[in-house]
Amino acid sequence: xxxxxxxxxxxxxxxxxxxxxxxxxxxxxxxxxxxxxxxxxxxxxxxxxxxxxxxxxxxxxxxxxxxxxxxx
Numbered sequence: 001x002x003x004x005x006x007x008x009x010x011x012x013x014x015x016x017x018x019x020x021x022x023x024x025x026x027x028x029x030x031x032x033x034x035x036x037x038x039x040x041x042x043x044x045x046x047x048x049x050x051x052x053x054x055x056x057x058x059x060x061x062x063x064x065x066x067x068x069x070x071x072x
Contacts, residue, residue: 002066008059015052019045 022039029037040048 005059005062005066008055008062012052012055012059015048015055019048019052022048 022045026037026039029039039045
């Protein structure tokens with residue numbers, strides 16, 4: 001169970017890192033004068049954030065379940 005929990009947290013972190021990198025790259029492009037920055041777009045950013053949060057919640061629920069099983 002711990003491996004699944006850790007995998008969920010790692011996946012959430014990796015996807016969130018992609019989300020942040022996309023925002024930073026678009027910001028750098030705007031600062032340097034690009035008229036239309038190249039990035040995944042609003043819908044893509046929303047989906048990245050949604051998937052990251054879903055993995056984070058799944059990891060938290062799995063950790064809670066494993067800790068509840070240890071208490072009994």
